[in-house]
Amino acid sequence: LIIERPEEQRFRAGHYAFLTLPAVSRHEQHPFTISSEPGDSFLSFHIRAVGDWTNALLDKVEHVAKQGIAFVDFPYGSASESIFDHETAVFVGAGIGVTPAASILQHVVRRVRGDVGCRNAATCGCSCACCRFRLKRLHFVWVTRSTDSFDWFSALLRELETISDVLTVHTYVTGSKLTADKGNVASALIRLGIDAVSAQTGKNVLTGQTDGALSTVFARPDFAKLFAGWKREHRGERIGVFYCGPHGLANVLHKNCERWSDATASKEDGSTVFVFEKEIF
Secondary structure, three states: OEEEOOOOOOOOOOOEEEEEOOOOOOOOOEEEEOOOOOOOOEEEOOOOOOOHHHHHHHHOHHHHHHHOOOEEEEEEOOHHHHHHHOOEEEEEEEHHHHHHHHHHHHHHHHHHHOOOOOOOHHHHOOOOHHHOOOOOEEEEEEEEOOHHHHHHHHHHHHHHHHHOOOEEEEEEEOOOHHHOOOOOHHHHHHHHHHHHHHHHHOEOOOOOOEOOOOEEEOOOOOHHHHHHHHHHHOOOOEEEEEEEEOHHHHHHHHHHHHHHOOOOOEOOOOEOEEEEEEEEO
C-alpha cells in the first residue's frame, strides 16, 4: 500500500503508523510499520492478509485506490529506531516482521552512498534524530517460511550487495520442502538443481542474489553459531540485537544474548555485551 506523504512530516526508519481506510472501515484504526525510507516522497506499507480487516483490504484494494482517501496517524517510535545509535548491530526479522528492516536497510544503503542529508541541517547542528548514524556494521537475518516474500524484497536484497563491506545478509527459508530432512530424496534433488543453476549463472535462482555475496539457507538458523561468530568478530563491543516477529523466536534471541554476553563491554580484555530490543506481534 503506497500513500502520498505530507512533505513536512518526518519519520525515522523503523517507525510505524496507524491507518484508517474508510473504504474498508470508517472507524477502525490499525498499526503498521512504515516500509519506505525516510527520504522517500511517499509512505509504503507491506501488509499481510491474516485477519478480518486485512482480508477486507485485500478484497477491496481496487475500491481503496479509487476512493483515494486514507488517514495516517504517524510517526510512532519503536525499539528498532535506535539501531543507528550502535556502531555494530544485528537485526532479525521473522516473516512479515521484515517490514521495519526494509526501511532500515534502504536508509543504510543511502547513508553509505552519501545520498541522505538532514532536512534540518541549517538549524539542528546535526544533533537531531535523523542525523544520528553511528552504524558501521550491520548483520541482517531474515527468517521466512516461504520464498513468496522474495517477490517484493529481492530488489532490495540485490541492492544490498553494493554495500557488503558494511552489511551481511543471511536469509533462512524454513517452511519449504527444501528444509526437509537429509533423507528426503525429492528435497535433495531440488537442492542439487538450485546449486547447479547457481554454479552456471553465479546467482541464486530464487532471490536473484549474486552467489556468495548474500547467503540463502533452506533450514532454520543456528543462532548459537551466529552469536559465537559475531562475538569473535566484534570483541570488546556493545552490540545491539533488534528483533521484529512472533514471540517464540524472541525468547531464543534473548537467551542467546544472555549466554554470549560478558559482564561489561571492554576493548582492553575483549569482553562483549549483546543488548536485546524486540517488537512482538
